[in-house]
Amino acid sequence: MEKHLLSINDLSASEAIQILNTASELSKISDGPMKKLPTLRGRTVVNLFFEDSTRTRISFESAAKRLSADVINFSAKGSSVSKGESLKDTAQTLQAMGADAVVIRHGASGAAQRLADSGWISASVINAGDGTHEHPTQALLDAYTIRSKFPDLKDNFNGLKVAIVGDILHSRVARSNVLLLSKLGAKITLVAPPTLIPVGVTDWDVDVSYDLDSAILNADVVMMLRIQSERMAASFFPSEREYSRGYGLDLARLNSLKDSTIVMHPGPMNRGLEISAESADSHKSVVLAQVSNGVLVRMAVLYQLLGGAALTGEVGA
Ligand code: CP
Numbered sequence: 120m121e122k123h124l125l126s127i128n129d130l131s132a133s134e135a136i137q138i139l140n141t142a143s144e145l146s147k148i149s150d151g152p153m154k155k156l157p158t159l160r161g162r163t164v165v166n167l168f169f170e171d172s173t174r175t176r177i178s179f180e181s182a183a184k185r186l187s188a189d190v191i192n193f194s195a196k197g198s199s200v201s202k203g204e205s206l207k208d209t210a211q212t213l214q215a216m217g218a219d220a221v222v223i224r225h226g227a228s229g230a231a232q233r234l235a236d237s238g239w240i241s242a243s244v245i246n247a248g249d250g251t252h253e254h255p256t257q258a259l260l261d262a263y264t265i266r267s268k269f270p271d272l273k274d275n276f277n278g279l280k281v282a283i284v285g286d287i288l289h290s291r292v293a294r295s296n297v298l299l300l301s302k303l304g305a306k307i308t309l310v311a312p313p314t315l316i317p318v319g320v321t322d323w324d325v326d327v328s329y330d331l332d333s334a335i336l337n338a339d340v341v342m343m344l345r346i347q348s349e350r351m352a353a354s355f356f357p358s359e360r361e362y363s364r365g366y367g368l369d370l371a372r373l374n375s376l377k378d379s380t381i382v383m384h385p386g387p388m389n390r391g392l393e394i395s396a397e398s399a400d401s402h403k404s405v406v407l408a409q410v411s412n413g414v415l416v417r418m419a420v421l422y423q424l425l426g427g428a429a430l431t432g433e434v435g436a
Pocket of ligand 1: 171172173174175176248254257385386387
């Protein structure tokens with residue numbers, strides 16, 4: 120694996136599977152008596168968050184602590200960034216504090232790449248979401264969750280049918296999932312109104328549908344996306360009610376799914392808009408499993424990037 124994780128394009132299919140396998144090993148260890156491993160003792164992980172987050176920030180913090188790393192949480196709100204401090208000066212301050220890995224979330228697409236390429240820091244950089252570009256650890260935890268629900272999938276996802284539904288245009292989760300799931304062999308259909316499909320989608324390895332009812336009938340995985348109002352400078356659909364009627368996963372659509380189909384959502388959810396409460400809370404929903412699996416997958420990513428000690432035989436720390 121490379122020094123940084125900026126995009127799913129940084130990983131081959133076998134490297135991605137290796138991360139999922141490491142997360143599985145970590146899951147077995149975590150189910151045992153020792154919840155904390157000494158693997159990254161003496162290392163420092165900095166969470167550098169310029170945008171709001173609940174799941175990603177907390178799960179990176181939890182992952183690093185479970186590997187015994189020291190964790191520094193930096194949020195732009197309440198920091199000297201609000202006094203005009205630049206990304207360069209912020210990064211160099213963190214470097215001076217001895218960061219081994221910097222987990223960055225930023226509103227600008229390419230911010231993680233900029234930090235990694237800058238030479239300002241020597242730490243590994245992990246992209247925790249940059250603008251509308253990518254969110255690679257979300258895609259990895261989604262793949263891990265899918266594999267845990269379809270045990271026949273091991274080293275590839277050949278034959279798996281995935282519908283990714285909603286605000287594709289603004290979604291870094293959709294981009295990373297398209298890259299990863301297609302790399303693993305899944306067949307992906309993007310479902311959205313035409314206004315929420317990116318112009319360059321013809322270059323992606325996906326089908327596109329504007330009809331949710333037919334697109335989800337044979338899907339094994341239905342991944343609902345959040346409507347990202349904060350990134351919308353214009354109106355992309357006539358009204359929330361109309362969007363929900365055309366592209367929301369309501370009870371009738373939930374009931375039309377195959378028995379084995381799972382419903383995913385990266386969170387935070389707009390209940391009543393892209394997903395109904397019945398769908399979010401149904402037995403088909405794996406939303407909370409995605410959150411739990413996020414800790415394991417981020418442990419695996421930190422472990423592989425920082426070259427931690429062997430996982431086995433060290434639970435007695
Ligand atoms: N899925 C996700 O990135 O959630 P947060 O914004 O809460 O981190």
